[in-house]
Amino acid sequence: SGGDDTASGDACGSKIAFFGALTGSSAALGINEHNGVKLAVDKYNKENADCKVELVPLDSQGSPDQAPQLAQKAIDDTKILGIVGPAYSGESEAAGPLFNEAGLVTITPSATRPSLAEQGWKTFFRAVGNDFSQGPAAGNYIKNVLKADKVYVIDDQSAYGAGLADEVKKLLGPAVVGSDKVQGEGKQVEFSAVVTKVKAANVKAIFYGGYYQEAGLIRKQLTAAGVNAPLVAGDGVNDVAYITSAGAAAAEGTILTCPCQPATEARGTFAQEYKALNGTDPGTYSDTAYDAANILLAGIKAGKATREGLLEFVKGYSGEGVAASYKFVEGGELDPAQVKVWAFKVQGGKVVPDQEIPKS
């Protein structure tokens, strides 16, 4: 059958899915993205009232072991032509082979583990930079801005957290005086063993690779134990939910990075429209998710009514989004010229943009 490009009517009633955590311990980030996708689909359906596209939310709880089952569910539903997600690196690793085997195209707006693009999956596309850019940037910030010469690195052993922490360690070299691992996904809430070790190490900064809930609790327990060195963490912690988890006082001063620009900086009226639909300001990756969805929708609009057709469309896509200009290079990576990394800071109970970190 193949990609039947001509009969545009065929694509009507198709579905796209969002694959990511809507519940669970790192849901806040998934919800940011889902809301972005919702906005894209909403706008599309308003403009194409005669040929609507349905959005299927697939809640992975951010957990790799749920992912294959959920991917299977998406694959079973033949109406689903493309997927925004998987949002997290761990679930991407688990589900990627299935999507690849089924030929179902995925554009992740946020999964940043570099190796995802090196698996040879024909269906993998990434709409943001990866941790080869974020990790060194975070390391440089610690070295050059915070000027910390003794750093403790903690990670949550996840595909994302461990990978990011490794990049940071690589950059900081001997400045890393100790490291430890915790469990993510809300499995651990008591960190006294780590805290004891960090406290004894007497460091100038702490880097955490992982997601916001654990980061918050670690920060809180560090502060309670009298450790005041600042915490630096990546995009997985970059949400106000971190502040809720740590408590405002403990969270103050935390540095958060992201291989993305602040969502409020997005072009055009994105921020207003987003707020009008969802009632909240856009958060980390709301904009990239919106863009990723629009790429799929553009394909459907162009009459791609099959999975093969849409996959080909995405592969050859190039165009403007609200967060960046999109063009995918080898392995499905975003064109490196488009990648930006920003640092944010927790200030007065809010996450505020701090500065764009220059690429090294």
Place this chain on the structure above:
Amino acid sequence: MSDTEQTPAVPAQAGAPAVEAVPTREPLLEVDNVTLRFGGVVALNEVDFTLYKGEILGLIGPNGAGKTTCFNAMTGIYQPSEGQIRFRGQKISGKKRHQITRMGMARTFQNIRLFPEMTALENVLVGADAHHKTSVISALFRLPRYWKEEREGREKAERLLEFVGIRKRMHEFARNLSYGEQRRLEIARALATDPVLLCLDEPAAGFNPAEKEELLQLIRQIRDTGVTVLLIEHDMRLVMGVTDRIVVLEFGKKIAEGLPAEVRDNPKVIAAYLGVPDDAA
């Protein structure tokens, strides 16, 4: 009832009074200077006796004299602190309990210990399995050995249940049997392991005199099939009536050994154990 009538009638093979036969008979179990301590308590103190093939030996003594402990040492539940126990010429110590059973020693318990949720038949089958060799593999694939041994075991079990007189109850769960039936079942189960030596720990406890009489007959029959019997019992009528020889323990020490009549008239035994002669009560 007098034991002078009993004793000569008993030894089936030898045909001579037990005591005289001792040197010529084959020793089956040798308890050799066994001492067993529990912390400060000396439960067995240099106990020394021999059990010969084909006899019924009584083991008596006051409460806490160490009789049950002696059984436990023989069957591998306790290890003697000093001394040796030899069964059919081999040392017991270091042997696993099931190995001892397979060597031909079987026992019953002072407090009945059946498999309550198995039927009477199954209880006996477990005993019969002691000498079976059906492996997991042959059971899994029902190889010929499985069929052969299942049939064999079944026949043997029914025969033994018949022998102790509870064949009619064979499909009943052990725990539903009456006290007396349970004691019988214990004996059948022990016999199913094809013992050379059967050790009975107070088999008549809680029996009334009529039932004790039946038990006495049963023990004799068992002996007549060639099984040696070691019997712990406080009921003197039974002990005197059935045993060929008696060993008396007190405070873990052997204080007397001999023919029932001798033991009964031994002043030490009377002082330590019997008190006034039985019928004076």
Place this chain on the structure above:
Amino acid sequence: MNFDGLFSNFGELTTTGLTQGAIYALVALGYTLVYGVLRLINFAHSEVFIAGAFAALWTWNGFGLNQDSQVSGVGTIIFYLLAAMVVAAVASAGTATVIERVAYRPLRKRNAPPLAFLITAIGASIAIAEAFGVYTDRRPQGAPALVSSKPLFEVAGVPIDAIQLLTIGAALVMMIGLDMFINRSRVGRGIRAVAQDANTAALMGVNKDRIIMMVFIAGGAMAGVAGLLYDVRIQTLTYSVGFLLGLKAFTAAVLGGIGNLRGALLGGLLLGVVENYASGLFGSEWKDFAAFALLVVLLMFRPTGLLGESLGRARA
């Protein structure tokens, strides 16, 4: 293996371990008591603990405290602590009693086989934990920093703070109290009698149901206090923490010799300390591994725990 990580932090690892162990010990007492009397691994005891921990937290919320509140003044702090302790102990004891009434007593009345108890215990545990999970949206709840973690003094170069003192002190006091209660008092003797032979105990005039209730109440109250101490120390509570903590506490009880109150304390402290040493030596992700490895190894050499069983049936 990071020997430096172990030796350079030896003091801190020890104090953290003891503190953690004290909480294990308090929870372990409940397991040990119930196990001793009913021969039942009361899986739901971890939820008894959780109930106390939430009760303490909500008490503070009731006083208008949240995780960002600053509390000062020794008197005020003591008041908050005591109030929460009473509420937590009552809530936990109440939860324990309800569990016994709803999940165990009906089975006892029907002479159910032991495995049935284990399954209702597991069922009750899952249901209660999930109820808390649903109620709290499965989100961690923050507690105010009531007791300061500033070092009060140093012992051999190791700083000791008020939380550590409070936790270890409370565990010791409660454990000694319970030990005296069980071994000296008449009710205590009744508890031990029911533990060993419930029918005969009834023949001696012991009211079995009342004794069982007492056991659940005593174990529950200890767990409630443990819950409060947990809040004070960790300042964060999630519905699901009971499971692992309960498992560790039960492990502690078994390490010490189940049914043995002093064993529970010893086992708890030992477990806490070993865990923390392992975290220094191998990394904290191996902490729980070390805890269970300790259990397996120890039971191989001492099949009835460090101090042996006591409340329960001696295996004669």
Place this chain on the structure above:
Amino acid sequence: MTTVLEKVRSGREAAGERWRGAPRWVRWALLAAVIVFFYALPNKEFYQYLGPIPTPGANFTQVMFTVSIYVLLAVGLNIVVGFAGLLDLGYFGFFAVGAYTVAVLTSPSSDIKTLWPWLLAVPVAIALTMVSGVMLGTPTLRLRGDYLALVTLGFAEMIRIGAVSSEFLKGQRGFNQIPHPPGQYADGKPVFGVLDARPYYWLVLTLIILVVIGVRNLTHSRVGRAWISIREDEDAAQLMGVPTFKFKLWAFAAGAAIAGLAGALFAGKQNFVNSQNFELLNSIIILAAVIFGGSGNIVGAIVGGGLVAYMIERFRGIEVFGFELYEFRFLFFGLVLVIMMIFRPEGLIPNRRRAAEFKDRRKEVTVGE
């Protein structure tokens, strides 16, 4: 209420009697019908007529696969807990060993890069789980009762933490691209692919039938009698010549092998194995399933395993008053366990021994209580 219960109970007992009393061919015919039913079940042409049975929130065929894996596990655990009376709270650990063995040997993410085909890895997985069963059993089977329970639980946790934290086992990241079982249709499409779950289910179902026949053979033999005697009174069993240690090890190894097989099947279907597949809760769910169904009874274990797994999945996709019931699934699961055990402490389909015992015991409550 009690009268209704009594009626249900006596009805069920009557059914049991009738089953035992029925002529052989009737029993065989019924059994065959049941088996055919279960082979037909995952076909949409069939299950769409089954009313509320298909799960609304998940692909029914996928659910049936999960259910079948649980049934297999329950059958295996039943040997250990139900027959030999060894309380094993860490049974899922063996499932993990099976799944990981397959993963390590076949997955491209594995460090050793052997990239074996699935089928070749299966016997190795089973052998390795048996070995790990023996390794766990050798030091611990000397422990009795609840100590054993805790040690097995601890051991399963150690396996899990090892999986989470060791580099070699890839932790939460796991192994992906585990190959499917072999086989092709005439047109070259693989039989076991991602698009159709039925072949996996049929495979497991067939294996369940074989395993059940094997387990039945074992329990009706010297081996099974040894297991039960150990359960009833271990000391007495030893003194009756039962090498208890050896048979306990066999029980452990047999149970482990079945779990290993289940793990290997799971890995082949799921293509992905990570440390989260082996949460402790799973061990507990399986144990609950066995006891809930009726420990010591193969049919009971099958029914228990099936119902428990199905029950949990059934909650998916149902909304009541705007609440997604799936969110409450474990809450309900817990409550159901409590309630069921109170009303049927001996399990849904108890074994003959337990049933008889319980019938007797039920009325013997103590005075005044």
Place this chain on the structure above:
Amino acid sequence: MLLEIDDVSLLYGRIQALHGISLTVDEGEIVALIGANGAGKSTTMRAISGIRPVATGSIRFDGEDITKLRADLRVRRGLCQAPEGRGIFPGMTVLENLDMGAYTRRDRAGIAQDLDRVLGLFPRLAERRKQHGGTLSGGEQQMLAVGRALMSRPKLLLLDEPSMGLAPMLIQQIFDIIVEINQQGTTVLLVEQNAQQALARAHRAYVLETGRIVKSGTGAELLHDPAVKEAYLGVA
């Protein structure tokens, strides 16, 4: 009447163990209950002390209907049993076991006095006072069970086969003790296989057969009853 049992039946599941038995025990008496294995003697004792519920009939003690009273409350009313199978608390020492006998008593001085008396009666127990009950020999446990029952100073003492497993000399002694405490004012209901001894000392006795009372009379009467002689005394 201290104890009055009226038409009591009792079931073990499907098995009916007692079929409407009636018996009485007067203040100050020794009453013996004899019968074959499985006749229902122990079952009767269990019904009286309340560890098994009766199906029909009533039990009155000291003027009060106790049919539905909890077992432990019966002990408080002055009814104590040394159970069949001894029921020793295995993990408690001999002394603690004896203390349990006095669980419902509060008079410290009296308890201490009774303890001395029991240890005097059974010197073997005095020797083993710190040993755990579970490690005693069968006979020693039996002494402990009887001693423990004595510690509660009951109005009515129920003894289920107190001589089981005892050495001949001690059997003698046990019966002497029973007579002695009876003379000091304790009423005794006694189950025995050792019917000869029991009947010789009992004021009155009942014969139980398959859950029914088939005979009753004074001890001496039954001792010389030919049928009883044949069935239970083993004298042809």
